[in-house]
Amino acid sequence: MFSLHPTLASDTSHIADLTLSCVLIMKDKGFPWLILVPKREGVREIHELTPDDRALLIEEVSLASTLLTRLFTPVKINIGALGNIVPQLHVHVIARFENDRAWPGPVWGSGPKELYSEAELASIVSRLREAFNRA
Amino acid sequence: MFSLHPTLASDTSHIADLTLSCVLIMKDKGFPWLILVPKREGVREIHELTPDDRALLIEEVSLASTLLTRLFTPVKINIGALGNIVPQLHVHVIARFENDRAWPGPVWGSGPKELYSEAELASIVSRLREAFNRA
Numbered sequence: 322m323f324s325l326h327p328t329l330a331s332d333t334s335h336i337a338d339l340t341l342s343c344v345l346i347m348k349d350k351g352f353p354w355l356i357l358v359p360k361r362e363g364v365r366e367i368h369e370l371t372p373d374d375r376a377l378l379i380e381e382v383s384l385a386s387t388l389l390t391r392l393f394t395p396v397k398i399n400i401g402a403l404g405n406i407v408p409q410l411h412v413h414v415i416a417r418f419e420n421d422r423a424w425p426g427p428v429w430g431s432g433p434k435e436l437y438s439e440a441e442l443a444s445i446v447s448r449l450r451e452a453f454n455r456a
Numbered sequence: 457m458f459s460l461h462p463t464l465a466s467d468t469s470h471i472a473d474l475t476l477s478c479v480l481i482m483k484d485k486g487f488p489w490l491i492l493v494p495k496r497e498g499v500r501e502i503h504e505l506t507p508d509d510r511a512l513l514i515e516e517v518s519l520a521s522t523l524l525t526r527l528f529t530p531v532k533i534n535i536g537a538l539g540n541i542v543p544q545l546h547v548h549v550i551a552r553f554e555n556d557r558a559w560p561g562p563v564w565g566s567g568p569k570e571l572y573s574e575a576e577l578a579s580i581v582s583r584l585r586e587a588f589n590r591a
Contacts, residue, residue, distance in 0.1 A: 366533050367514070368521040379502070379514040386503040397543075398501050401536040405552060405560035408532075417540060425540035430561040 323360040326409040334446050337453035341377040342412075344385060346449060348442065349434040351423070353393045353416040355385045355449075364410045367402060378412070385414040388452045403429060458495040461544040469581050472588035476512040477547075479520060481584060483577065484569040486558070488528045488551040490520045490584070499545045502537060513547070520549040523587045538564060 325343070333345035333356060341361075347354035359378060364370060370378065386398045395416035402412045415428055423431035437445070460478070468480035468491060476496075482489035494513060499505060505513065521533045530551035537547045550563055558566035572580070 366521060366525075367535060368518040368525070368533070370518075372515065375514045375518060376511050379510045380507065383503040383505075383510060386501060390501075390503070397538075397540050398503070399536070399538045399540070400502060401534070401538070401562070403532075403534045403536070403562060405532050405534070426565045427536075427538060427562045 323362050325358060326407050326411075328407050329356065329358060329409065329411060334442060336446065336449045339377075339381045339384070339453075341374055342381050344381075344449075344453060346446060347413075347434075348437060350437045350441065351431070351435045352418075352421055352428055353389055353395070353445070354428065355389065355414045357381055357385060357412045357414065359410055361410070365404060365408050366410065369410075382412055382414055384453075384456055388449070388456060389414060389416040392448060392452055399428065401427070401429070458497055460493060461542050461546075463542050464491065464493060464544065464546060469577060471581065471584045474512075474516045474519070474588075476509055477516045479516075479584075479588060481581060482548075482569075483572060485572045485576065486566070486570045487553075487556055487563055488524055488530070488580070489563065490524065490549045492516055492520060492547045492549065494545055496545070500539060500543050501545065504545075517547055517549055519588075519591055523584070523591060524549060524551040527583060527587055534563065536562070536564070 333347055336344040336346050342357040342359050345356045347356060393416045395418055397417045399415040399417050468482055471481050472479040477492040477494050480491045482491060528551045530553055532552045534550045534552050
């Protein structure tokens, strides 16, 4: 039985379900920002996953990184599993640009979210869903 | 031919050589902070590694996370691959505590490093080397 932490659910929109993880987009226009959540109840740390799940996780992170690179041509991908505030294991995969609001610092704690309009969110969600569906 | 980026070399001390990565400790007393650097020249992103190397990487990250947890009993492990400043692919694995200087924010950009004394650095390096040697 897997359920998404309420903070993750409210901050994101759903993009795709992969073998291990569900893929979410953070509703922050400042960055093309995906979050992968392994569908395993009660796991907080990567070392608590089984080796098979870890192998899946890094391939799914790599896929998210590849698709963000293809769609948005960032100068760098940032990957992070922090969980200091939301304990459910989740991995951020973020496309970074030299003119984004946090560059070259980390995105976490970089100030208030920039909200997508409904149309903007629908557009990026659609592009990302298509990319994951084709992958 | 693998060489360590000069910034990584100067900010760290060497702990261990694993199959894929060399393990370094960041010389910042604020956090038990390891950095894993895959010994592959010219790689900047996780998706540029081969699948076999990615599988090794996440197992080595998981080992680092397990050993930090065993030695320091943190409340959370933080893992990150950013590379906005130092392009060589490197993965941070950091033990976090509710009373550390950045909690609950990320360690990156959390202010000036706290320097170890020579004796303190020698002690933590020795504990970590022994833990990796036994693993």
